[in-house]
Amino acid sequence: MSSPAPARPRPVHQAADLLAAYLPGSFYYSSVRGSLLADGVYSPVHAAPGGRARAAAEVLDAALVAGVTEPVVAGAIGFRPDAPSSLVVPAVVRRAGPPKARGPVAPLGGNWSVSPQPAPEVYTTAVARALDEIRDGDLRKIVLARCLDVTGGDPVAVPRLLARLVHTDPAAHAFAVDVSAPGDPAPRTLIGASPELLVSRRGRVVTANPLAGSRPRVADEAENARRVSDLLASEKDRAEHAHVAAQVAEVLGRFCVDLDVPAEPEVIGTPTMWHLSTRISGRLADATDAGSSALGLAEALHPTPAVCGVPTELARDTIAALEPEDRGYYAGLVGWTDQDGDGEWVVTIRCAEVRDRTVRLFAGAGVVAGSDPEAELAETGAKFGTMLRALGLEGAA
């Protein structure tokens, strides 16, 4: 006869201690729901797109049997189906409450050179071409991205960069993920502070918070108020947003009962941007299937028109044709799922990839009929602000 396992007290950690304990190679994730720091690898999770949730559930079962305490699957998945992914069941997971705002963290220092990739006029030409495709063909929305390479004299202090991201905006979904691949000459870290919740699951309750439609935030509050009301009234931005909210609602509708989709978007603010936002929630019809774990839902939702477009396949092909730089992990998903299927995944935006002395920032903007190439260039410049602030280079885009 088997006897129940003795209940072990859960070790109590402070959010600030987890952040302070982060080292490159660890997995860090924090949001208003809590903080998670994971180290070591019990097992990688390898599976093709669409099969990851089931593979994750199997590895989590094996980890439990092997004695891993409260295992999770954590990591990042790239934008394209053929992009790399970095998903593991870590050997050790520590959890704490949400991070709190604290005093300023010292800047990274150093002399940085900043180089847009591609050149700004290549980006505006791509937006103009996308507008031609929208006018002449079936494309209705496309998100076009560009990069900013920031290079310093010394290897980048990733833990300090992460601490600055978290302290600037403790409400963001902050992350740092080791995305090194075999043969890389130096370790690579995906780091960022995303405002966009792809999906979270807690028990049967599912929440998503699609964002699209933007204005840069400025210091002057009267000007911010004008920008917020302009954003709410903008037909172009509302169309851009409606594509995302509709697709997220349609996908979650396949899994949920009692889906609540607000009829009107609201505006949310980050320290650098204002966005149209729709908070969607529902209850899972079947919470036992691996396909409805947080990772399963995230895979079903990806890529939303917040990072790809409408229709999805045509937008993805047009992105491949118009963007000269590979997105890699940008515009993919980052997060974690536990053995109950609970977890949280965010859209990988307001992020960068750090490799030795270089930080490659990514930012994209949604293009619909009525978009203006110069305005999209400026919008992507403003979106770089999240990472530039953390680097101490505000205004360098």
Ligand SMILES: C=C(O[C@H]1C=CC=C(C(=O)O)[C@@H]1O)C(=O)O
């Ligand atoms: C694609 C990005 O942002 C998305 C999320 C919010 C608003 C967006 C926009 O207004 O274009 C984008 O869809 C990015 O930051 O790289």
